[in-house]
Amino acid sequence: MAVVSLAATRFTKTALAARKERAEAVAKWAFFGMAVAMIIPLVAIIAYLLYRAAPSLSLEFLVEMPRRGMREGGIWPAFIGTLYLVVISLAVSAPIGVLAAIYLNEYARDTWFNRLINLAVINLAGVPSIVHALFGLGAFVYAAKFGYSIVAASLTLAIMTLPVIIASTREALASVPMAFREACWNVGATRWQTIKAVVLPNSISGILTGVILQVSRAAGETAPIMFTGAVFFKAIQPGTVFPYRLQDQCMALSMHLYTVSTQIPNVKESIPYATAIVLLGTVLLVNVSAIGLRVWLRNRKRW
Amino acid sequence: MMDAHGHAIVTRGLNLWYGPFQALIDVTAGIPHGLITSLIGPSGCGKTTLLRCFNRVNERFAYVRTTGAIELLGKNIYDPDVSLIELRKAVGMVFQRPNPLPISVYENVVFGLRIHSRRASLKRADLDAAVEQALTEVGLWKDLKDRLQVRATTLQLEQQQKLCIARLLPLKPEIILMDEPCSTLDVDGTRGIEELMFALKGRYTIVIVTHNMAQARRTSDECIFMLLGKVIEHTRTADLFLSPKSPRTAEYIEGRYG
Numbered sequence A: 001m002a003v004v005s006l007a008a009t010r011f012t013k014t015a016l017a018a019r020k021e022r023a024e025a026v027a028k029w030a031f032f033g034m035a036v037a038m039i040i041p042l043v044a045i046i047a048y049l050l051y052r053a054a055p056s057l058s059l060e061f062l063v064e065m066p067r068r069g070m071r072e073g074g075i076w077p078a079f080i081g082t083l084y085l086v087v088i089s090l091a092v093s094a095p096i097g098v099l100a101a102i103y104l105n106e107y108a109r110d111t112w113f114n115r116l117i118n119l120a121v122i123n124l125a126g127v128p129s130i131v132h133a134l135f136g137l138g139a140f141v142y143a144a145k146f147g148y149s150i151v152a153a154s155l156t157l158a159i160m161t162l163p164v165i166i167a168s169t170r171e172a173l174a175s176v177p178m179a180f181r182e183a184c185w186n187v188g189a190t191r192w193q194t195i196k197a198v199v200l201p202n203s204i205s206g207i208l209t210g211v212i213l214q215v216s217r218a219a220g221e222t223a224p225i226m227f228t229g230a231v232f233f234k235a236i237q238p239g240t241v242f243p244y245r246l247q248d249q250c251m252a253l254s255m256h257l258y259t260v261s262t263q264i265p266n267v268k269e270s271i272p273y274a275t276a277i278v279l280l281g282t283v284l285l286v287n288v289s290a291i292g293l294r295v296w297l298r299n300r301k302r303w
Numbered sequence B: 001m002m003d004a005h006g007h008a009i010v011t012r013g014l015n016l017w018y019g020p021f022q023a024l025i026d027v028t029a030g031i032p033h034g035l036i037t038s039l040i041g042p043s044g045c046g047k048t049t050l051l052r053c054f055n056r057v058n059e060r061f062a063y064v065r066t067t068g069a070i071e072l073l074g075k076n077i078y079d080p081d082v083s084l085i086e087l088r089k090a091v092g093m094v095f096q097r098p099n100p101l102p103i104s105v106y107e108n109v110v111f112g113l114r115i116h117s118r119r120a121s122l123k124r125a126d127l128d129a130a131v132e133q134a135l136t137e138v139g140l141w142k143d144l145k146d147r148l149q150v151r152a153t154t155l156q157l158e159q160q161q162k163l164c165i166a167r168l169l170p171l172k173p174e175i176i177l178m179d180e181p182c183s184t185l186d187v188d189g190t191r192g193i194e195e196l197m198f199a200l201k202g203r204y205t206i207v208i209v210t211h212n213m214a215q216a217r218r219t220s221d222e223c224i225f226m227l228l229g230k231v232i233e234h235t236r237t238a239d240l241f242l243s244p245k246s247p248r249t250a251e252y253i254e255g256r257y258g
């Protein structure tokens, strides 16, 4: 009899097992809940901005000059200024950052000097942007005598984005399997041939992603450009694409947003929100095209 | 192309340190030209390390230090005028995990040629011929001649491993080093590689590291038994397995440790 009852209760749930299952379910839903909660702020921000910005959103808003002391009109000079700053800063920091990362990941041996470089990169990435601003002011505006200008502001942004580009590029390079490199070295390929033939083709999409993510940082920062080259207002020819010269000061979206929200009384209510939408839209547009570029690169590979 | 005793590789008093740890201790050995030599011994005894000395890939670690001499085909490879690029052209290496590059079969085979020639000097016809010859030599031509453009990493493991051997051949190497080339393959794959080794024997000097005692016995002409960084015994394979001189060799091949 005892044997039968033992067999009947075999593999059934014990009290402890039931408790573990409940804990498991709670844990799973809690994690899921947090993951979902992530999108709520995003949707809420965008919806609220759109709602408040609606009265101003139009093509004219984008391409017109501000009017009546920036209380009305468009944001064209700020929009173009931001494009200038982002493009020039990344044109400087991306090549330097990528090349430096290639050196660190592919050539550098584990010596004290290279450890020092690593340490510098990590620490530079943690420097607050207001400190970069001050550095840019001292180094580019005064010491290098660029004055308050697009060059000085772009270089400041470049210094700020550089360490992050180095870090993300190194990560992309490190994800290329060592076996590929060994295969190359063992037929007598030099490091540079190895980099060209296998390392870069297999990491380029990761590298580009890292670089492009810095667009939003460069576009969004206010402090570094405020100290070095951005101005409240600058009159330019409306509708022209290259209105600024490099030694000019310029307007920028982030700075403009700050100005119209806090510095000027009686601004038309929807203007700050519409400016934010343009800033956000520009960054999103860049990110989306980055994803497109990655997909294209991946499909284009010969293999 | 060899020294007076018919050796393709000779090491003299070779020591190697990984930082403070000595992985090779006074290794002196002569590896016969045109034959297959197997390296056996328990895990961590330095087989891979020794093999990697022969094309100096160990040196990519800053903390590796070597003393002693290695003569390949009569030339000391630590001589200052030795170019690592030329050395590695002549000494091919096959790895435990097949490591074809993530490009087409065709490009894998001609990879070495492309690395070592100016772009303009490579004619399509020469490349085609090199691919056909190399793939024929490793027995892949029939299977792959219509699939030369497929990505090499999609092949079966055995084909990948053969391709990795084929990749070495257009550079006309003298020595092929194999580090446990069959350890990820099944029985058929292993047989395929072993048959390929027999086919290549004579034209190339082959050194194979293996954990598989039966494979060492089947494939190799000479056998080197290593323990804790030292060469314990080195004779003809048949002799080593039938009448080992050292008791430690005997115990290892009987499977008492390893």
Ligand SMILES: Nc1ncnc2c1ncn2[C@@H]1O[C@H](COP(=O)(O)OP(=O)(O)OP(=O)(O)O)[C@@H](O)[C@H]1O
Pocket (backbone or CB within 6 Å): B018, B021, B023, B041, B042, B043, B044, B045, B046, B047, B048, B049, B050, B061
């Ligand atoms: N890159 C390295 N850095 C430090 N020590 C290493 C390195 N490579 C190998 N060693 C050490 O050197 C010794 C010999 O290693 P090796 O890889 O040559 O052994 P092996 O005989 O090939 O072993 P296995 O049969 O497991 O492949 C081991 O003790 C290992 O821990």
Ligand SMILES: [Mg+2]
Pocket (backbone or CB within 6 Å): B047, B048, B049, B179, B209
């Ligand atoms: Mg090994």
